[in-house]
Amino acid sequence: MPHSLDPYNGIQIQSDALGTDEIHFGKSLQYSLQKWQSDGRKGVWLAVPLEKTYFLPILVELGFQTYHCDERRIVLNKWLPKGPSSLPRGPSHLVGVGGFVVNEKNQLLVVKEKHGPVTDVWKLPGGLVDPGEELHEAAIREVREETGIETTFSSLLSVSTRHQAKHSIPTADLYFICLLRPLSAEIVRQEAEIAEARWMDVRVWVCWYGIDWGVGGGVLGDWVL
Amino acid sequence: MPHSLDPYNGIQIQSDALGTDEIHFGKSLQYSLQKWQSDGRKGVWLAVPLEKTYFLPILVELGFQTYHCDERRIVLNKWLPKGPSSLPRGPSHLVGVGGFVVNEKNQLLVVKEKHGPVTDVWKLPGGLVDPGEELHEAAIREVREETGIETTFSSLLSVSTRHQAKHSIPTADLYFICLLRPLSAEIVRQEAEIAEARWMDVRVWVCWYGIDWGVGGGVLGDWVL
Numbered sequence: 526m527p528h529s530l531d532p533y534n535g536i537q538i539q540s541d542a543l544g545t546d547e548i549h550f551g552k553s554l555q556y557s558l559q560k561w562q563s564d565g566r567k568g569v570w571l572a573v574p575l576e577k578t579y580f581l582p583i584l585v586e587l588g589f590q591t592y593h594c595d596e597r598r599i600v601l602n603k604w605l606p607k608g609p610s611s612l613p614r615g616p617s618h619l620v621g622v623g624g625f626v627v628n629e630k631n632q633l634l635v636v637k638e639k640h641g642p643v644t645d646v647w648k649l650p651g652g653l654v655d656p657g658e659e660l661h662e663a664a665i666r667e668v669r670e671e672t673g674i675e676t677t678f679s680s681l682l683s684v685s686t687r688h689q690a691k692h693s694i695p696t697a698d699l700y701f702i703c704l705l706r707p708l709s710a711e712i713v714r715q716e717a718e719i720a721e722a723r724w725m726d727v728r729v730w731v732c733w734y735g736i737d738w739g740v741g742g743g744v745l746g747d748w749v750l
Numbered sequence: 751m752p753h754s755l756d757p758y759n760g761i762q763i764q765s766d767a768l769g770t771d772e773i774h775f776g777k778s779l780q781y782s783l784q785k786w787q788s789d790g791r792k793g794v795w796l797a798v799p800l801e802k803t804y805f806l807p808i809l810v811e812l813g814f815q816t817y818h819c820d821e822r823r824i825v826l827n828k829w830l831p832k833g834p835s836s837l838p839r840g841p842s843h844l845v846g847v848g849g850f851v852v853n854e855k856n857q858l859l860v861v862k863e864k865h866g867p868v869t870d871v872w873k874l875p876g877g878l879v880d881p882g883e884e885l886h887e888a889a890i891r892e893v894r895e896e897t898g899i900e901t902t903f904s905s906l907l908s909v910s911t912r913h914q915a916k917h918s919i920p921t922a923d924l925y926f927i928c929l930l931r932p933l934s935a936e937i938v939r940q941e942a943e944i945a946e947a948r949w950m951d952v953r954v955w956v957c958w959y960g961i962d963w964g965v966g967g968g969v970l971g972d973w974v975l
Contacts, residue, residue, distance in 0.1 A: 532867040575816065578806035585800050591819035594840070599816055599824065611943075615819070617881055618843045620924065642757040656842055657913050684909060684926075688882050699845065699924065701909075718836075 526557045535568035536561055540598075543577055551583040558587065562605045568612045569603045591615075621700045622660055623651030624668035626676055628707050632724035636671055639720045647730060649702065650722070664703035672722045673713025676705035751782045760793035761786055765823075768802055776808040783812065787830045793837045794828045816840075844923045847885055848876030849893035851901055851930045857949035859932070861896055864945045872955060874927065875947070889928035897947045898938025901930035 527539040544550055561569065571589070573580050575597060589601040593615035604610035626634035635647040650671040654663040661678035668676050680703070687698040714722045752764040768775055786794065796814070798805050800822060814826040818840035829835035851859035860872040875896040879888040886903035893901050905928070912923040939947045 533865055575810050578803065578810055581803035581806055585803055590821050591800065591824055594816035594819045594824065596815050599819065613844075613878060614881075616841045616844050617879070618845045618924070619838070619841050620843045640758055653838060654842070656839075659911055660909075681909065684885075684906065686884055699843070 526553055528557075531568075531570070533567055534565070535570060536566050538569065538571040540572050540574065543571075543573065543580055545577075547580045547583050550580065551587065554584075554587060558603070558605070566605055568610075569605060570600065571602070572598045572600045574598045619698045620654040620660075621651060621698060622654055622664040622667060623649035623700065623702045624664040624676065624705045625649060625682055625702050626668055626674060626705045626707050627727055628710065628724060630724075631727050633727040633730050634668065634672060634674055634707070634712075635723060635725050635730060636714075636719050637721040639718055644720065647725060647734070650719075660701050661703050664701070664705060668705060671715045671719050673709075673711070673715075675708040677708060679704040679706050751778055753782075756793075756795070758792055759790070760795060761791050763794065763796040765797050765799065768796075768798065768805055770802075772805045772808050775805065776812065779809075779812060783828070783830070791830055793835075794830060795825065796827070797823045797825045799823045845879040845885075846876060846923060846925045847879055847889040847892060848874035848925065848927045849889040849901060849930045850874060850907055850927050851893055851899060851932050852952055853932050853935065853949065855949075856952050858952040858955050859893065859897060859899055859937075860948060860950050860955060861939075861944050862946040864943055869945065872950060872959070875944075885926050886928050889926070889930060893930060896940045896944050898934075898936070898940075900933040902933060904929040904931050 527542045529537045529539070531537055538554075542550070558569065569589075570592075571584070573584070578599070581599070581601075584601055587603070589603045591599060592602050592612075593600045600615070602612050604612050624634070628634075634650060636650050637647060638644050650668045651664065652667040652671075654660060655666075658666070660681070665676050665678060668674055682702040682704050684699060684701050687700065712722045712724075752767045754762045754764070756762055763779075783794065794814075795817075796809070798809070803824070806824070806826075809826055812828070814828045816824060817827050817837075818825045825840070827837050829837050849859070853859075859875060861875050862872060863869050875893045876889065877892040877896075879885060880891075883891075885906070890901050890903060893899055907927040907929045909924060909926050912925065937947045937949075
């Protein structure tokens with residue numbers, strides 16, 4: 526079966542090894558697993574494209590577990606040695622950013638969302654970090670998308686964790702707040718998702734909503750109050 | 751089909767709606783999708799247990815995409831309205847922590863790993879954050895597991911991002927360095943994964959390996975040099 530070795534003495538099965546016949550593949554894989562095990566290999570990895578999900582039952586039967594999935598494929602792995610698996614978990618965290626944008630009048634840029642569980646609270650503009658994107662780039666992009674305000678990055682203000690269930694999945698969120706300096710003043714609201722956007726005295730906002738800045742706490746408290 | 755509404759005007763199909771007959775389920779789902787679409791619903795969500803992966807081909811055929819998977823199930827979703835999907839991506843980031851443990855002699859706790867791509871470099875002890883775990887708890891746990899040293903959390907020193915491909919998956923890593931204070935001195939090395947563990951003069955370590963502290967840069971530089 527076509528494969529390569531990874532730096533952890535593991536096996537990467539190439540996706541074209543799947544072919545189109547899952548029964549034939551299953552028999553061939555069973556033979557290879559025995560050989561790799563006797564060779565002292567560790568983890569076995571395989572990506573199944575979404576158009577070949579009919580291979581999954583046979584992989585689950587052979588002891589494979591799901592590691593990660595995206596819009597195109599599902600990645601599975603199997604631990605070969607006896608004893609508990611040392612294979613890593615797949616990506617586990619949703620990462621969000623908020624932009625803390627304060628202008629020279631000490632006004633903070635805030636929005637209300639149109640949809641979702643909380644629509645009556647003035648929030649920092651923000652959203653999820655895209656794959657391959659840096660945290661500060663994501664904050665600048667989200668502020669631009671939601672309010673039309675252009676900014677530059679000043680510093681990271683805080684990071685906090687949230688543990689909750691989304692779509693029945695217990696996920697961990699990481700939320701970063703970036704201090705951004707505005708380069709423009711006129712708000713152009715994103716109509717699809719944002720109900721309102723405005724500049725608000727930063728001390729009023731902090732009084733209303735308080736600050737729970739997580740691990741990075743304290744930095745901002747000194748700065749705005 | 752048994753379902754509930756989520757706060758985003760979306761549909762959560764209950765897992766027991768799957769039954770055991772994927773053809774029957776597919777027909778019933780097709781009918782429900784049309785009804786939900788005409789009712790103006792948005793995202794449709796469904797978790798498929800690993801023992802029922804034979805449902806996946808019919809879900810992919812009906813336009814569902816994979817969102818997230820763990821050891822027990824694969825979660826899929828489908829966007830009902832016309833136009834591009836507003837559904838969020840699934841968990842995208844691997845989150846690691848390192849413990850920066852310095853004792854009263856200005857010595858840093860460092861380890862060399864037994865396996866993996868880099869085994870000849872003195873590293874901070876650390877590893878992946880568990881689900882439901884706080885960042886500082888993870889750092890304390892990893893230091894204890896790898897070196898036997900008990901610590902308490904002092905502060906977050908830095909956060910950095912890394913963009914690379916793991917097991918052919920382009921993932922984003924977030925890496926947090928926590929400043930920890932040691933409560934014990936005698937190293938008890940974890941034999942399975944750690945080749946060596948020792949205390950090393952912190953200035954020597956910084957000279958050898960340099961500091962690339964990402965977004966939080968600068969804080970530590972002042973402190974150790």
